[in-house]
Amino acid sequence: MGAYTSRDTFTNVTPGRIGRLCLLMGLLLAAASFASLFAGTAEISVTAVVHRYFPALPFLTGDLTEAEAAIITTVRLPRVVLAAVVGASLSVAGVVFQALLRNPLADPYILGISSGSAVGAVLGIITGAGAWSVGIPGLAFLGALAAVLVVFGIAGRDRRLEVNTLLLTGVMVNAFFSAVILFIFSISDHLHLQRALHWIMGDLSLADQGGLSYTSLILVLGTVFLYLFSRPLNLLVMGEETARQLGLAVERTKLALLAAAALITAAAVSASGTIGFVGLIIPHILRLALGPDHRLLLPAAFFLGAAFLVTADTLARCLAAPTELPVGVITALCGAPYFLFLLRRRLRSSP
Amino acid sequence: MNLMEIEDLGFAYDGTWVLRGVTFRVAQGEFMGILGPNGAGKSTLLRLMDGLLTPREGRVLLEGRPVHTMKRREVARHIAVVPQGQAVDFAFRVAEIVLMGRSPHLKTWSFEGEKDLAVVRRVMEQTDTLALAERTLDRLSGGERQRVLIARALAQEPRILLLDEPTAYLDIRHQVEILNLLKKLNNINGLTVVAVTHDINLASLYCDRIVILDRGGIRADGGPGEILTTQNIEAVYGVAVTASRHETTGRPVVTPRVGA
Secondary structure, eight states: OOOOOHHHHHOOOOHHHHHHHHHHHHHHHHHHHHHHHHOSSSOOOHHHHHHHHOTTSTTOOOOOOHHHHHIIIIIIHHHHHHHHHHHHHHHHHHHHHHHHTTOTTOOTTTTSHHHHHHHHHHHHHHHOGGGOTTHHHHHHHHHHHHHHHHHHHHHTGGGOOOHHHHHHHHHHHHHHHHHHHHHHHHTSOHHHHHHHHHHHHOOGGGOOHHHHHHHHHHHHHHHHHHHHTHHHHHHHHTOHHHHHHTTOOHHHHHHHHHHHHHHHHHHHHHHHOOOOSHHHHHHHHHHHHHOSOHHHHHHHHHHHHHHHHHHHHHHHHHTTTTSOOOHHHHHHHHHHHHHHHHHHHHHHHOO | OEEEEEEEEEEEETTEEEEEEEEEEEETTOEEEEEOOTTSSHHHHHHHHTTSSOOSEEEEEETTEEGGGSOHHHHHHHEEEEOSOOOOSSOOBHHHHHHHTTGGGSOSSOOOOHHHHHHHHHHHHHTTOGGGTTSBGGGSOHHHHHHHHHHHHHHTOOSEEEEESTTTTOOHHHHHHHHHHHHHHHHHSOOEEEEEOSOHHHHHHHOSEEEEEETTEEEEEEOHHHHOOHHHHHHHHOSOEEEEEOTTTOOEEEEEOTTO
């Protein structure tokens, strides 16, 4: 990686390194997406697809039926994009929540966004989505916003968002909304119950064009916004008082960053249900691999989170084909053991 | 010239006054110590001087401007704080931590330029921390960690350095090492140093001027020779002491009267 210049002694974070990292991670995402596009119960020839969309390329032949073309463009492609968008959102939000709450065990759902969103979605599913003009994703988004407003409203008194108050409020909001969900379950019938459970475990088959474009827009805008604050995030993990002493307007910055991360999370959850562990594990893996600097972590989380969830979804579709597993099951099956491994290391390294 | 003016300063937590009627000035180039028993209001005073707390009464002026109304970024270009401890949850390397001291000179979205790297190299040389550049804070001894935090503060290129018990938890060799470093920065760079400390004798040896706080007010303010008297120390700390003269400097040395 270049000569050992004086710059390298002090910082290894340069625009060049960030660019190379993004390129590498971007290729990984492209490979994962490509694999996902062609994996599935209907076997579709890769060369035939490429031939159809890029007829000018030489040496490729093959016929694609209309049905096969439809599977690629209207079923698999939106789903791959949704998986990528949701994976990127949860990982980016995870990095930011862990930094702002100065808690490596935090994840995007820690402030109750997931359970708030689940209440909205479950309510929609049980009462029949047709009864609501905003649809299930819209309801889930409203539920998530409600949870965020409650948490910020309570923890944000006297205009400071104190970390411990935020965490405790989040735990309580999560507990309350979980109870609401269980209550709704107890009075609903079998068929609706199964759909609602599926949503809670995370379901990428919900991909619809309209929702997907909103979610993508929020992800892109939110990530760019958060990335502008990646250096201040480094200061914040050193502690709020230190950040203030180093010249950061902490309260304003923290509020803006929490709001952006919460919004990204809310959009992702309402599009796909509560897919767990992505937002916890990807940030951890990247901190181990790249160190704690957010100028590297955030773009890396964007791409690796996307690639991870695309791959998890490919596995969810193929492992027990033709039955489809909930993708949340795959992420948790990979995620939980890895998390325990990290926790054990952490316990061992602390004095 | 007065760099800072503390005028009739008062602060209360939950209706209990912690500081009241505190008035003193910090002159450019001074090496000043703030002494006082636990709970005298030393840390609160330091936080008020840095603008982290808003005064209930009176004000803190930095070059004539109330510090708590200034932008944090601007305060950080004038005042650097060396805290007593530093969280080490996220494993930044020493060089990266010192580089964070350049933050008040950088835009929100920016990379450190050649000038920033040059400043960081210089302050790490001054504090003898270049050899620690690749290590993380949790792998450092107390003295090394203190030097790194001083380096980060110096990277801010401040006019005033505020230190919260810089020699706490250090053995005598490292206490002297840190204080000699501060003295050198004070002498050579003309940096103004204000240190809160519990160590009466080190304050006596190193400070040009000492303010003694007691129950939220100033008990004494002056040169070590004038104010480190048995009378002042006994009144403030409530313990019987004898004051003698340091062999080479002639400054007061205060020791408890054992068995008295």
